[in-house]
Amino acid sequence: MTKIERTIGHQHRASLPRHARVRVGKREVTDPSEAWAVIDEARIAHVGFVADERPIVIPMLHARIGRKLYIHGAKATRIVKGIEERAPVCLTVTLLDGIVVARSAFHHSMNYRSVVVHAQARHVVNAAEKEAALVALTNRLLPGRWDEVRPMTAKEFGATGVLALDVEQITMKRRDGPPVDDEEDYRLPIWAGVVSLAETVTGVSSDERLAGDIPASPSVAALAPSGR
Template identity: 50%
Template sequence: MSSLDKRQGKDLPRYAKIRQMNRGSYDRDLAFDILDKGMVAHVGFIHEDRPMVIPMAYARIGDKLYIHGASTTRIIKANGGGVPASLEVTLIDGIVVARSGFHHSVNYRCAIVHGTARLVEDREEQVSALAAITDHLLPGRWDECREMTSQELKATGVLVLDIEHVSTKVRTGGPVDDKEDLGTDIWAGVVPVVTAIGQPLAAGDVPAETKVPASVPAARKKFA
C-alpha cells in the first residue's frame, strides 16, 4: 500500500474506508478500469427504510456513473431528488482451489463507489447517458439504432451517481495452503474464469442478407 493510499484513507468517511488494506486501494484509475470492463452493476439504496440492491446496466462518463430503468421503478421514482447510494462491480478471474476447503477463494477485481444519485432531467444529458449505457455493452450500437421516440424517452428514467468516494479490492495468484498440506496428493491451483461474447443469433424476422453490425465484434473485442 502506498503512502498516497494511506493519506487518502484518512480523509474518507467511515462508510467508505476499507477495513483491511491487504488487497485494497483507493486507486481511482484502477477503479475506473474495473468499472469500464464490467457488464452489470449492483446498486444499493434505501427504500421505505429497507436496504435494496438492484442489478442494473450502467456507463461511466468521467466522474459520473449513469444507470437507467423504467421511470416507474422504485429506484427511479424514489431517488430523483438526490440521495446517498452505492454501486459495486465485480470481475471474477478465477476459482482458487486449495487443499483445504477453508483456503478456497476466488481471484477477482471489484470497485465500490459511494456517491449521491439524482434524476437526470435535462433531455440532452438523458440522451447522452442512454447512448453511453448502450455503447458500454455494444460499442457503437447507439448510432446503429433508430432514434428513440419521445414516448420511449418519457418511459425511461436515468439516474446519475456522482462518484464521491471509490475503492477497489483485487486478489490474484494461487492458493495459500497450510505448510503441512504442501506436496500432498490433493490437487490445488486456479481454474480460470473468462467472460466471452458468443456468436450472435439473429431474430427470426431479420432478412437473411442483413449483416451483423460492427458493434457486435466491437463488444467481443472489448470483453475478450
C-alpha cells in the same frame, strides 16, 4: 510493500468515512484509474438504495462519462420513482478472474477485482445530459450501436428515467496469485492451483423476424466469435 507504501495506505483509509473503508488493507488498490477500468470492463453493476426503509439491491446496466456514472430505467421502476431529488446509493461491480483451489477448504478463494462506489443519485432533467447518458448506456452494450438504430421517439425519451451518480468515494479490492496454504499442508498429495475464468461471447443468433438476408451490424459483428 514498503514501509512508506504502508503508511500512505493507512493514511488513505483513515481519511475515508467508515462506510467506504476497505477492511483488509493488503487487498486495497489505491490508484483510481484501476478502479475506473474495472467499472468500464464490468457489464453489470449492482446498485443498492433504500426504499420504504428497506435496503434494496438491483442489477443494472451502467455507463460512465468522466467521473459520473449513469443508470436508467422506466420512470415507474422503483429505483427511478423512489429516488427523491438526491439520495445516497452504493454501486458495486466485480470481475472474477479465477477460482483459487487450496489444499484445505478453509483457504479456497477467488481471484477477483471489485469496486465499491458511494455516490449521490440525482434525476437527470437536462435534455442534453440525458441524451448523452442514453447514448453512453446504449454503446455500453455494443460500442457504436446508437448510430445503427432508429432515433428514440419523444415518447420513449420521456418514459425513460436517467439517474446520474455523483461519485463521493470509490474503493477497489483485488486478489490475485496462487493459494496461500498452511505451511505444513504444502507437503500433502492434494492438487492446488488456480482455475482461470474469463467472460466470452459464445454465439450470435439472428432474430427469427429479421427481414431478408440482413447481415450483422458492425457493432455485433465486432463481438461475434470467429466463424459464427
